[in-house]
Amino acid sequence: xxxxxxxxxxxxxxxANLKTDLHSLLLKKSPFPKVSMHEIVQxxxxxxxxxxxxxxxxxxxxxxxxxxxxxxxxxEKTALYKSEMLKGNKFIDLTSGFGIDAFxxxxxxxxxxxxxxxxxxxxxxxxxxxxxxxxAKFINLKLEDFLNGNQEHFDVIYLxxxxxxxxxxxxxxxxxxxxxxxxxxxxxxxxxxxxxIKLSPLIxxxxxxSVLPGISRIxxxxxxxxxxEVVVLLSSENADKIIxxxxxxxxxxxxxxxxxxxxxxxxxxxxxxxxxxxxxxHSILKAGVFNLISxxxxxxxxxxxxxxxxxxxxxxxxxxxxxxxxxxxSKSIKKKGQFNIIAKNYPLKPEExxxxxxxxxxxxxxxxxxxxxxxxxILKSV
Ligand SMILES: C[S@@+](CC[C@H](N)C(=O)[O-])C[C@H]1O[C@@H](n2cnc3c(N)ncnc32)[C@H](O)[C@@H]1O
Numbered sequence: 404x405x406x407x408x409x410x411x412x413x414x415x416x417x418x419a420n421l422k423t424d425l426h427s428l429l430l431k432k433s434p435f436p437k438v439s440m441h442e443i444v445q446x447x448x449x450x451x452x453x454x455x456x457x458x459x460x461x462x463x464x465x466x467x468x469x470x471x472x473x474x475x476x477x478x479e480k481t482a483l484y485k486s487e488m489l490k491g492n493k494f495i496d497l498t499s500g501f502g503i504d505a506f507x508x509x510x511x512x513x514x515x516x517x518x519x520x521x522x523x524x525x526x527x528x529x530x531x532x533x534x535x536x537x538x539a540k541f542i543n544l545k546l547e548d549f550l551n552g553n554q555e556h557f558d559v560i561y562l563x564x565x566x567x568x569x570x571x572x573x574x575x576x577x578x579x580x581x582x583x584x585x586x587x588x589x590x591x592x593x594x595x596x597x598x599x600i601k602l603s604p605l606i607x608x609x610x611x612x613s614v615l616p617g618i619s620r621i622x623x624x625x626x627x628x629x630x631x632e633v634v635v636l637l638s639s640e641n642a643d644k645i646i647x648x649x650x651x652x653x654x655x656x657x658x659x660x661x662x663x664x665x666x667x668x669x670x671x672x673x674x675x676x677x678x679x680x681x682x683x684x685h686s687i688l689k690a691g692v693f694n695l696i697s698x699x700x701x702x703x704x705x706x707x708x709x710x711x712x713x714x715x716x717x718x719x720x721x722x723x724x725x726x727x728x729x730x731x732x733s734k735s736i737k738k739k740g741q742f743n744i745i746a747k748n749y750p751l752k753p754e755e756x757x758x759x760x761x762x763x764x765x766x767x768x769x770x771x772x773x774x775x776x777x778x779x780x781i782l783k784s785v
Contacts, residue, residue: 407438408446409464417446445469457503464534466527472501475565477601480652481624481631482507485599488622488636491558495595497546498562498582502528504601506537508561515539516557518549546582550590560591563601575605577614585614588637592617598637604630608647608690611635612663618645625686626652633689649686649722656722659687661695669694674703674713675775676730676782681712682745683723696722705775709748726769728782733760736781741766747773 407413413435420428425444433440449467453460456478460467467473477485486507494512496505499519505528509515515538519525522543529541542549546562564580577584584591584600591598602611604623612618615635619642622634628651644662671694683696688710697704700721702712717725738761744753749772756772757764771782 408442408466410435410438413438413443414463417443417450420447421450423447449473459506459535460531462534465531468501468524468527472521472524475563476501476503477563478626478631479503479507480626484624484650484652485601485622485634486510489559489599493555493557494559494561495557496561496563497549498564499525499528499541500563500565502532504561504563505539506532506535508559508599509537509539512558516542518542518544518546520545547587550587550594553594555594557595558597560595560598561601562591562598566603575603577602577606577611588615588617592637592639596639600635600637602633602635604633604689606633608633612645618642620646620648621690622648622650623686623689624650624652625684625689627654628684630685630689647690647692649684649690649692651684651686651722654684656684657720659692659696659699659722661690661692666692666695669698671697671704671707673705673707673776675777676705676728676780677703677713677715678727679714679717680726680728680771680782681714681718681721681723682726682747683710683712683721687722705773705780706748709773709775711747711771711773726771726782727785728769728771729785731781731783733781736760736762736770736783739763740768742768742770742783745769745771745773747771749773749779 416434425447429440429444431440433443446467448470450461452473459479482504489508490511492512493514494509495516497518499505499517501524502517505517517528517539525541525543532539564582564584566580608621617637618635619638620636623630624632624634644664647661647663649659681702687696693710697712700718702714702718705711705713741763744756744762746753746756751759769784773780
């Protein structure tokens with residue numbers, strides 16, 4: 404398939420149609436007898452996704468797989484973050500997919516192996532790595548078969564299990580992933596002392612820690628405050644504590660690291676709102692580190708379920724958003740006023756609040772509807 408699509412005329416046609424409506428393009432007849440419009444559109448879609456997710460692939464000679472494989476791939480930014488934790492001699496990605504993670508994670512390794520069950524996908528990756536000047540062994544096998552015949556030891560094993568079942572629905576339990584990590588984790592740790600697994604941002608961390616033995620580190624990775632990945636490091640050495648790192652990429656917020664034991668013993672002080680209000684970023688909220696964050700930054704919490712914090716003096720380097728605010732009476736909110744509305748632990752959703760008070764969305768003023776220990780409150784930015 405690769406050679407046909409890399410023909411200069413076809414590539415010119417693809418590049419000339421990067422902004423064309425793909426639905427109408429699909430209805431047209433392909434101008435090339437040996438290549439279908441479907442194949443052309445796949446390449447155009449690939450380039451469109453690459454612009455946003457992996458711009459390093461916007462090069463002549465690169466081929467793109469079907470949309471599902473593009474969706475399943477990590478972004479360049481999250482892959483780069485993960486690569487910072489790794490170095491060694493032998494690296495293997497057992498679920499290579501489109502190879503974005505493998506490309507970045509293996510950059511500090513000399514000996515790289517990629518395993519993928521999907522032949523067409525692996526052929527595309529092999530073509531692209533050749534264009535990018537990266538050497539690797541490309542193994543087209545089910546990873547279970549590869550592991551059964553394998554005698555080698557690796558410094559790092561990486562897995563990013565497929566998260567869709569046969570009906571292409573998204574799945575979030577470990578046993579529903581392909582491969583089933585619970586079934587192969589002992590085998591993995593016998594082949595490498597470091598196993599890194601990327602999981603869905605929707606996975607429950609308490610569930611994860613309770614079912615998967617050998618976890619020594621968990622990274623909750625957000626990009627622009629949107630949690631993209633939960634990454635787990637399994638070690639063959641018994642870790643007595645699990646370190647959890649909460650990261651918000653593309654922000655100036657610092658990484659917040661803690662152990663689950665620290666969170667269990669931490670206690671929050673409570674207070675009515677003071678001058679500053681803090682909303683932790685989504686990686687912190689995902690990790691459930693609600694009390695330690697208040698203790699470490701000397702902040703008081705408004706309510707056990709609000710996850711909003713307050714201080715009289717401004718605290719720098721908080722991993723989240725900081726607002727200077729005052730409490731207001733609902734009667735003082737002007738109809739048709741323009742606000743960004745945040746509702747946390749409040750009976751109404753922002754849409755319902757907007758309707759009730761006749762407010763418009765946007766602008767640079769904020770209204771937070773929440774609860775303190777004394778009851779419902781409204782905060783307005785000053
Ligand atoms: C989520 S994708 C990996 C994406 C990749 N990390 C990237 O950044 O492009 C998962 C891949 O694992 C492959 N896979 C799932 N189960 C497998 C198995 N048992 N053996 C080999 N490959 C498998 C799927 O075919 C799919 O391409």
